[in-house]
Amino acid sequence: MADGSHPTLPGFAHVYSGKVRDLYAPLDDAGEARADRLLLVASDRMSAYDFVLDSPIPDKGAVLTQLSLWWFDQLADLLPHHVVSTDVPDEVAGRSVLVERLDMLPVECVARAYLTGGGLSEYEATGSVSGVALPEGLVDGSRLPEPVFTPSTKAPMGQHDEPIPFEGVVAEIGPELAERVRDLTIAILARGNDVAAERGILLADTKVEFGLRGLDLAPGEDLGEAIRARGAACEIVLADEVLTSDSSRFWPADAWEPGHPQPSYDKQYVRDWLTSAASGWDRHSGETPPALPDEVVAATRDRYVEAYERLTGTPFVPAGR
Incomplete structure (x- = not known):
């Protein structure tokens, strides 16, 4: 949610909201926040140049959560990770994980x-x-x-x-x-x-x-x-x-050519639009960036999903489907 608001989740106390994530603590039987666990919720908010943009990217939180879970498995022999469970409230299913508090x-x-x-x-x-x-x-x-x-x-x-x-x-x-x-x-x-x-x-x-x-x-x-x-x-x-x-x-490896910015599957696409003449925004002005055009939002989502699907070899399934 681009305005920084966060969902209310029964059984959890909101702890903190960062640029793109919301943290909650599960409540114990006495209604007190547990000190050993956190619910990490990835929103669809997009940040760039230290600003949270007014334009969320649909399914971004789910893509990042599911891709991280896949990578945790690929890296398991290098070091442990913080994920305890993917059994989470329905309101944030597919884009949140219960993690160890570290x-x-x-x-x-x-x-x-x-x-x-x-x-x-x-x-x-x-x-x-x-x-x-x-x-x-x-x-x-x-x-x-x-x-x-x-x-x-x-x-x-x-x-x-x-x-x-x-x-x-x-x-x-x-x-x-x-x-x-x-x-x-x-x-x-x-x-x-x-x-x-x-x-x-x-x-x-x-x-x-x-x-x-x-x-x-x-x-x-x-x-x-x-x-x-x-x-x-x-x-x-x-x-x-x-x-x-x-x-x-x-x-993309087949497009790599040193000497200029590379095509990318990441939020560099958003950064490039923000610093282009099309946005009319000066990143050094201190002013809030403009909203992203619909076509930039759609193209950004496509890049995130393509990265997920190419890396994991599986189709991306949006949360709740």
């Missing part, structure tokens, strides 16, 4: 196999991305010599994430945990590309979310201090969504 790491974990987007802009300005020096002469769409970990800050909603070097991750979560999430992020990207390549798709980059199991945060204890003190002894769990068209860039 202590989330306070950094954005990003890995890149190709250079584009914000990474390209940073490279053009500094010759590096998140402190990782890259070869000269790379252009938009260039394949990197090897996948790189390019983390960023996790900014509050409405503010921009900023690239940070690996040392910044070490400062946030400690050296051992930083090395583990770096290696896991790159491993997830590599596995994703191995799988996607068989379907004629390139995975340019991806952002993943990790939580910790067993941190046992005390009341009033600072999360960052707890993670640095004992996070290395905890189990890392894959959380949120993974390898979807919202968190990753997918390109």
Whole structure:
């Protein structure tokens, strides 16, 4: 729901609404919110350039939820995930999952196999991305010599994430945990590309979310201090969504041609329209972006569904059917 509203779900207490997801806590027999579980609901809201757009994308939440569930299975040998059950209220069936409540790491974990987007802009300005020096002469769409970990800050909603070097991750979560999430992020990207390549798709980059199991945060204890003190002894769990068209860039392999923006199965299509002359919007103006035309909404939905169907090899079935 583009206005930020959320459905009321009997048996659940609304906890938080982000740009595109709503979180609920299941209620126990006494009517109190449980501290160990969350219902993660993916809406059809679309965000771009730190704005929630006025135009939802039909079936987007269901596509992302079902694709994440498929990927969790493909990645199960790398690390555990947070999904407990898909037995959810009918009102949000097909686009929500019951998950384990975790202590989330306070950094954005990003890995890149190709250079584009914000990474390209940073490279053009500094010759590096998140402190990782890259070869000269790379252009938009260039394949990197090897996948790189390019983390960023996790900014509050409405503010921009900023690239940070690996040392910044070490400062946030400690050296051992930083090395583990770096290696896991790159491993997830590599596995994703191995799988996607068989379907004629390139995975340019991806952002993943990790939580910790067993941190046992005390009341009033600072999360960052707890993670640095004992996070290395905890189990890392894959959380949120993974390898979807919202968190990753997918390109058709047969159309890949470095030197310009690539055709995509992700929300880059929306970003490109917003920054085109057709939208009349200046992304640096601070003004809210315009509503998407019906044809852009339909084409965006088609791209999300095509990515799902090409990757999984199964037809997409909208929620409730």
